[in-house]
Amino acid sequence: KAGVTQTPRYLIKTRGQQVTLSCSPISGHRSVSWYQQTPGQGLQFLFEYFSETQRNKGNFPGRFSGRQFSNSRSEMNVSTLELGDSALYLCASSLGTPGTEAFFGQGTRLTVV
Amino acid sequence: GESVGLHLPTLSVQEGDNSIINCAYSNSASDYFIWYKQESGKGPQFIIDIRSNMDKRQGQRVTVLLNKTVKHLSLQIAATQPGDSAVYFCAEIPRTGGFKTIFGAGTRLFVKA
Numbered sequence: 001k002a003g004v005t006q007t008p009r010y011l012i013k014t015r016g017q018q019v020t021l022s023c024s025p026i027s028g029h030r031s032v033s034w035y036q037q038t039p040g041q042g043l044q045f046l047f048e049y050f051s052e053t054q055r056n057k058g059n060f061p062g063r064f065s066g067r068q069f070s071n072s073r074s075e076m077n078v079s080t081l082e083l084g085d086s087a088l089y090l091c092a093s094s095l096g097t098p099g100t101e102a103f104f105g106q107g108t109r110l111t112v113v
Numbered sequence: 114g115e116s117v118g119l120h121l122p123t124l125s126v127q128e129g130d131n132s133i134i135n136c137a138y139s140n141s142a143s144d145y146f147i148w149y150k151q152e153s154g155k156g157p158q159f160i161i162d163i164r165s166n167m168d169k170r171q172g173q174r175v176t177v178l179l180n181k182t183v184k185h186l187s188l189q190i191a192a193t194q195p196g197d198s199a200v201y202f203c204a205e206i207p208r209t210g211g212f213k214t215i216f217g218a219g220t221r222l223f224v225k226a
Contacts, residue, residue, distance in 0.1 A: 004156075033214065043157070043202065043216035056213040090156050092214075098206070101147060102214060104156030 002027065004093050004105035012111045018079040021108045023091030025072050029103075031055075031096030032074040034066060037088040037107070046089075049074050050096045081112045121200060125223040132190040132224075136203030136217045141184065143205035147214075148177060148188045152199045160188070160201075190222075198224045 005024040025032050034046040045058040049068035066076045092102035126132045144165040149157035163170045163177045170177050176189040186203050203217040
């Protein structure tokens with residue numbers, strides 16, 4: 001059974017650009033959550049998608065957005081990149097029902113210069 | 114590898130000793146808790162979970178204790194091994210319809226051979 005796949009693994013962007021990250025969940029999982037991980041702030045919840053609908057949202061500005069497709073694959077977009085957006089972006093998939101664990105991908109390391 | 118957190122609380126133990134990692138959670142409405150292990154360059158990996166109707170759960174070499182009165186969670190690792198060196202996160206999942214997982218700041222465990 002394939003795990004959670006995130007692409008690309010590494011990305012370097014310039015301030016002001018936008019970026020799209022991709023996450024393919026484990027087959028059969030309908031929930032995909034996104035997290036930002038930085039040394040100073042730890043793991044911060046961005047949003048969760050379930051069956052193509054955003055079900056939960058963290059406290060991030062509107063520059064951070066996402067979507068989920070009918071095959072449960074999800075994309076996250078960050079527009080007008082800032083230096084502070086440099087981080088490891090992690091995606092987690094789960095069945096999406098209470099009491100079920102989330103499985104994480106390896107993450108995408110985004111560096112904004 | 115990735116630097117998960119440069120200023121995390123750190124626990125240093127001798128190989129073979131037992132380790133205890135503590136976590137305080139914030140939401141009294143949370144009814145599901147998970148401990149994750151994150152090694153350098155990897156995404157968090159599930160270790161063990163516990164539901165709010167339990168106060169103790171044992172796995173292989175690991176035990177999680179839940180004290181709802183003081184909103185405290187602990188992870189005990191028996192006979193700690195060098196491969197246990199990692200950052201450990203506790204996570205709480207509030208009793209909401211979605212899968213918004215709130216992570217603690219993390220604790221870095223160093224195992225000395």
